[in-house]
Amino acid sequence: xxxxxxxxxxxxxxxxxxxxxxxxxxxxxxxxxxxxxxxxxxxxxxxxxxxxxxxxxxxxxxxxxxxxxxxxxxxxxxxxxxxxxxxxxxxxxxxxxxxxxxxxxxxxxxxxxxxxxxxxxxxxxxxxxxxxxxxxxxxxxxxxxxxxxxxxxxxxxxxxxxxxxxxxxxxxxxxxxxxxxxxxxxxxxxxxxxxxxxxxxxxxxxxxxxxxxxxxxxxxxxxxxxxxxxxxxxxxxxxxxxxxxxxxxxxxxxxxxxxxxxxxxxxxxxxxxxxxxxxxxxxx
Amino acid sequence: xxxxxxxxxxxxxxxxxxxxxxxxxxxxxxxxxxxxxxxxxxxxxxxxxxxxxxxxxxxxxxxxxxxxxxxxxxxxxxxxxxxxxxxxxxxxxxxxxxxxxxxxxxxxxxxxxxxxxxxxxxxxxxxxxxxxxxxxxxxxxxxxxxxxxxxxxxxxxx
Ligand SMILES: Cc1cc2nc3c(=O)[nH]c(=O)nc-3n(C[C@H](O)[C@H](O)[C@H](O)COP(=O)(O)OP(=O)(O)OC[C@H]3O[C@@H](n4cnc5c(N)ncnc54)[C@H](O)[C@@H]3O)c2cc1C
Ligand code: FES
Ligand code: FES
Numbered sequence: 001x002x003x004x005x006x007x008x009x010x011x012x013x014x015x016x017x018x019x020x021x022x023x024x025x026x027x028x029x030x031x032x033x034x035x036x037x038x039x040x041x042x043x044x045x046x047x048x049x050x051x052x053x054x055x056x057x058x059x060x061x062x063x064x065x066x067x068x069x070x071x072x073x074x075x076x077x078x079x080x081x082x083x084x085x086x087x088x089x090x091x092x093x094x095x096x097x098x099x100x101x102x103x104x105x106x107x108x109x110x111x112x113x114x115x116x117x118x119x120x121x122x123x124x125x126x127x128x129x130x131x132x133x134x135x136x137x138x139x140x141x142x143x144x145x146x147x148x149x150x151x152x153x154x155x156x157x158x159x160x161x162x163x164x165x166x167x168x169x170x171x172x173x174x175x176x177x178x179x180x181x182x183x184x185x186x187x188x189x190x191x192x193x194x195x196x197x198x199x200x201x202x203x204x205x206x207x208x209x210x211x212x213x214x215x216x217x218x219x220x221x222x223x224x225x226x227x228x229x230x231x232x233x234x235x236x237x238x239x240x241x242x243x244x245x246x247x248x249x250x251x252x253x254x255x256x257x258x259x260x261x262x263x264x265x266x267x268x269x270x271x272x273x274x275x276x277x278x279x280x281x282x283x284x
Numbered sequence: 285x286x287x288x289x290x291x292x293x294x295x296x297x298x299x300x301x302x303x304x305x306x307x308x309x310x311x312x313x314x315x316x317x318x319x320x321x322x323x324x325x326x327x328x329x330x331x332x333x334x335x336x337x338x339x340x341x342x343x344x345x346x347x348x349x350x351x352x353x354x355x356x357x358x359x360x361x362x363x364x365x366x367x368x369x370x371x372x373x374x375x376x377x378x379x380x381x382x383x384x385x386x387x388x389x390x391x392x393x394x395x396x397x398x399x400x401x402x403x404x405x406x407x408x409x410x411x412x413x414x415x416x417x418x419x420x421x422x423x424x425x426x427x428x429x430x431x432x433x434x435x436x437x438x439x440x441x442x
Binding site for chain 1: 330
């Protein structure tokens, strides 16, 4: 049985009003695909759940001129289908299209993927390659910070008590290319053992704006700075692809856990790096 | 604190309903235990098997992971809303005729997912059917007959 009192709120002020009158554990409920699972596994204390899934202002994907804004309630299905995301953040639409199953993608949100703070979060891994800013709001007011500063460990973030993730934004880059690759036990419904997101642009055969992120290999999603630097400005060819596949294996500090071993993860980062660059080279 | 009740109104199989239930109930619990709609099944209870699939505003979702408060104002369609023994929906008939049912536990979930697919895409190819059904697990049939049933239903629904 789920140990919670669930209250639906229609606006952020209403959420804060209900939250401030409450002492004890509190969780925001977005899609519920993580929270309900955890509650059923008895991993949560009895708590007040504020159902924010009906808050209009947390929805929608907007073109803001120089940047794209994504409301925290945007679902994986919407991310994978939206033309602005496909155009300016192909790694993100690719990642969202591979989350869980159609049913999970219809409910799971980008805010929940971040709130959950799993180092294997697929959308978070893709967001790392987009210079993403995360937007938060607590009763004292809103704040924004680079996404990388938000996560501090598995399941841990700098989110203050009662703070709501309101959305994400990233700068638009013309000619954006990118992809997201993951390895799991099987294609659907498997948490990543290792994943890689790549975003870049390609001008006259040379790579620019290269951002690479690795999921499920460290306590949080991480960048691959040596590879990013090595690839910048280089001509994309077979020898460069092979070189990147070797170099990236020096970047991560993989973990042994129930899903996989350190050695396997390390080798696979190399395989995924090479596959990702090949995909970008064959971009249509 | 833990048994606080909520009133929730939504459209169920085309008719408005209002329920007053403990706020920690899932839609699946409300369907099966309050409304006696036992066509929707509980398998894993954690989003992994699809046995509990219903349509929410036309999209397949796992009712085992949907808290009842989240259903406020939504349109919910369950297997009971598609057809019955006297008047089965063409997809239900196709499942029976193609031997896509063995124990039948997964069937309502598969049929709801297939229905959502055919509403969006009346001419799916096998790959699209596989992708659409990838969140539903069947332990009996081996999937081939389920895919065939959906192919045949697509022909009939058109
Ligand atoms: C069967 C299954 C398969 C899955 N497969 C994948 C997968 O392949 N890849 C993957 O990355 N994930 C996967 N997940 C995990 C999950 O679906 C995703 O992380 C999803 O994005 C979570 O979003 P949600 O809206 O459902 O989160 P919720 O469950 O509603 O919330 C998750 C956490 O974030 C907090 N939170 C949510 N929204 C906010 C907000 N706006 N402000 C503050 N806090 C907030 C909640 O309080 C909670 O702690 C899977 C889950 C299941 C059940
Ligand atoms: S019972 Fe809901 S997905 Fe298995
Ligand atoms: S018919 Fe038995 S699980 Fe599918």
